[in-house]
Structure formats: C-alpha cells, structure tokens
Amino acid sequence: MQILDGKQTAAYYRSKVALKVEELKKNGIAAPRLAAFLIGDNIASAMYIKMKEKACAEVGILTRTHVLDAKTPEAEIIKLIKDENADPQTSGILVQLPLPKHYDEKKILSYIEPSKDADCFLPQNIGHMFLGDETTVLPCTPLGVMKLLKYYKIDVASKEVCIIGRSNIVGKPLAFLMLKDNATVTMCHSKTRDLKEVAKRADILVAAIGRAKMIDSSYVKPGAVVVDVGINHIEKPDGKHETCGDCDFESVSKIASYMTPVPGGVGPMTIAMVLYNTLYNYVLIKKLDIKMDIEP
Structure with a gap:
C-alpha cells in the first residue's frame, strides 16, 4: 500500500504558486x-x-486577518467584507466556518464579491462550476483531492468512484469534478441501502461523512484507492486525544493500494488550493497574462 502524501503534494503545488507570485513581482505587479x-x-x-x-x-501571498469577537455586530462584519471587496489588491476573501450560532452564515457569505470567493462557497461560483465554466475557482477540498490523485498519476477516467457523504462543501462538488474527468460516480449517504456492497464496487472510495473510523476493510475492494477526507478528534481509553479520519487506517491500509493518512492527507491540499484560488482570482480580476499551469 502506498501513502498518498498530502504534505509532500501540497508542498509541490505551493512551490508552483510561489513561482507564479514571483513572476508577478518581476513584472512589477x-x-x-x-x-x-x-x-x-x-x-x-x-x-x-x-x-x-x-x-x-511561504508563497509570497499577503494576508490580512480580521479577528473579531462573537459580539461583533453583523453590520460591522459586512462593512469589513465590503471594504475588502473594494480593495484592488485583495483577491481572496474567506470567512472561517463555523460561525457562532447567532450569526446568519449564508447572509454574511453573500456579501463576498464572487470574483474574490477564495473557498468557492458562493452559489454563483458553484453554478459556474456545474456549467463547466473554467474561468472561476473551484471548491478547495474537492479540487485538492483531484490534484492529489493527479500528482500520483491516478487517472479517474472510466473508474468506478464511490463518494460516501453528500455535503455541499465536499461530496457534491467532488462528484461533479470526478464526472468532469469521466469517472462513473455513485454518491452514498445515511439512507443508502447495502452501503458496504455499494462501496466495495469502487475503484476509488472517498470517505467524507464525519464519523471517526467508520469505514473499515469490509467496505473496501482489494486494491482500491481510498481517499479519507474526514478529520475527527476522539478520546482514547487512556484519556489522550487522537486525530483520525473517517476510515480505520489500520484496517483499510491492509487492503487498499493507495490511501491518504489523517492528518497529512487531504488537509494540506485544501490549504494549498486556497492559495491557488487566491492567485487565480487575481489573474482573472486583473486580466493578467499568467498561465495557471501547475500540474506535475
């Protein structure tokens, strides 16, 4: 079994983004x-x-973080977002979720200018993605999964892919990206009948359900590629805490051909794609003659 090393892969993509940022600076931008x-x-x-x-x-992208307490009026948050929308140097805006429960997440996110949406959470950008418009960013975690597979030369075309989890942030957009690259995709969820049997058909199995160690070897076809998107924090019998994925790594790694670890798998790729999206937005907004060719 080979590890799909997200740290190594993310470092590669970050280095490519850094080269593009350096190219901008050399051109006086x-x-x-x-x-x-x-x-x-x-x-x-x-x-x-x-x-x-x-x-x-590390890659030369500037940051400005607005650290606000939970008593900050919604109107003030919206004003700060509008200020960033108006700043020509800001090309990526993200609101770290989840927000405290008394805030309206959807309303606050809606004030982000779509062309500066670093996470690709806005309906406008999700719509562009589903219509196949490549002049927009893509959701960071699904994009990170696809880049990770490409780095290891794992072609999804004609493969049977099973995604367990149908969230708007991971499951649904990842299914679309897989389809776009000609995979045959099955989406599973809490109401799926015979989940194990469906999962065991998959050449590529993606776990994104948020349940610690739920997926063991009984869900996995021998030789399958397993991508664990989950990140969970559990308490062990000795009182210590452990970070783990949705897969039981010890069990699944004995039967999979490739597998992502947790931590160190999909997580670093998500962050690398935030950088990529911030740069790509900048290129699109300013109509720069910079090719976003970062593939291995």
Missing part, C-alpha cells in the same frame, strides 16, 4: 492578498487561519 475573517473563539478555526497565514507567507 504587487502580490495578491488573502483576507480572512475569524469570528468568535473557536480554537480549531483559529488554528486553521494560522495555517493559512503561514502557507500564504
């Missing part, structure tokens, strides 16, 4: 900026923002 909004005191959200800031710094 200022670097793009990612504006992030961290609202409330969610520890995991704060960690993710720091990881994105660090990754941006």
